Amino acid sequence: MAFTPEPGSPGETFLLRSMKIAAVVSSYWFISITMVFLNNHLLDNKDLDAPLFITFYQCLVTVGLCLLLQLLSSRCPALIDFPSFKFDLKTSREVLPLSIVFISMITFNNLCLKNLGVAFYTVGRSLSTVFNVLLSYLILKQTTSVRALLCCGVILGGFWLGVDQEGLGGSLSWTGVFFGVLASACVSLNAIYTKKVMAAVEGNIWKLSFYNNVNACVLFVPLVLVFGELGHLARFSRLLEPSFWAMMTLGGVFGFAIGYVTGLQIKFTSPLTHNVSGTAKACAQTLMAVVYYHSSKGLLWWTSNLMVLGGSSAYTWVKSLEMKKVQQVPKDGDKEKLLPLGGSESSSAV
Numbered sequence: 001m002a003f004t005p006e007p008g009s010p011g012e013t014f015l016l017r018s019m020k021i022a023a024v025v026s027s028y029w030f031i032s033i034t035m036v037f038l039n040n041h042l043l044d045n046k047d048l049d050a051p052l053f054i055t056f057y058q059c060l061v062t063v064g065l066c067l068l069l070q071l072l073s074s075r076c077p078a079l080i081d082f083p084s085f086k087f088d089l090k091t092s093r094e095v096l097p098l099s100i101v102f103i104s105m106i107t108f109n110n111l112c113l114k115n116l117g118v119a120f121y122t123v124g125r126s127l128s129t130v131f132n133v134l135l136s137y138l139i140l141k142q143t144t145s146v147r148a149l150l151c152c153g154v155i156l157g158g159f160w161l162g163v164d165q166e167g168l169g170g171s172l173s174w175t176g177v178f179f180g181v182l183a184s185a186c187v188s189l190n191a192i193y194t195k196k197v198m199a200a201v202e203g204n205i206w207k208l209s210f211y212n213n214v215n216a217c218v219l220f221v222p223l224v225l226v227f228g229e230l231g232h233l234a235r236f237s238r239l240l241e242p243s244f245w246a247m248m249t250l251g252g253v254f255g256f257a258i259g260y261v262t263g264l265q266i267k268f269t270s271p272l273t274h275n276v277s278g279t280a281k282a283c284a285q286t287l288m289a290v291v292y293y294h295s296s297k298g299l300l301w302w303t304s305n306l307m308v309l310g311g312s313s314a315y316t317w318v319k320s321l322e323m324k325k326v327q328q329v330p331k332d333g334d335k336e337k338l339l340p341l342g343g344s345e346s347s348s349a350v
Helices: 014-043 051-075 089-116 128-140 146-168 174-201 205-226 229-234 242-268 271-292 299-337
Strands: none
Touching (some): 051 242, 128 146, 128 174, 128 299, 174 205, 205 242
16 A cells, blocks of 8 residues: 555664554544544534435545555556556456445444444444354354353443443434444444455455445445435535535545555554554543533443443454464374374364
């Protein structure tokens, strides 16, 4: 990707490497939190009820950025490194199943944010891990360890406690909860289908992003028409104001950038550290939303957030330990092959 710094070199000092990691993590936090608040601002506009069009426009911006970076890369290859590819209808059809899941995911995600707000967004969208376990078993036939299931139980408990407390506070939107559950399921499905279609784009994540968003733009057009959002746009008083389109475009730019900084954070740290950073970011995001919107929340409401975030962190930690064990099994197996009489095979549930 363009302007990608390197994680480090053998001669790099600890201070310099620490500063690079801090810059990358800070960038991830800034872009992710800003994107959520910006999308909430756009979606919470009482004069414009057009969540599908807003999402469509953000996908259009992503396509435009991919084409722009590809052009700049061809003109300035020493400065910008971005993969070169041409649109292929066959590849687009192969990516289409993922694109259907993708537009469902981002649409339900935005509708959840629109109805629940930033403060309760983390809890409302917290069931992704639970659905990941469930769908991995139903679709991929992958089993899950007891420890990981216990973590899912903590997440479920936090979700229901949060819904209960939000309801007692009089600010619960069951529509938002419904969309949050659907968004969580689609996040899990998106991860599963992404693995299935990566071969169609030669394992290139930016090529996949391009085809995904091109397909999404095409699929969103009939949805925007069917749900009558063009009429809402026509009646919108700020439609011709540059500031409105600047905010819309900025939302699309941040949507594109989050994919880049996510990959960058994983590259400079590790998948486990990335998930821990994401959990800490969600804590900060919730706290900022409560302070910014002058909300008053009780102890049990905060407890529900801690249960969700703690359960998610624990699940990530448990899965990382299990992955390390799985990686060690082939090494033990190789040693057993040297013995004249084969030993018993060991396996762990994932």
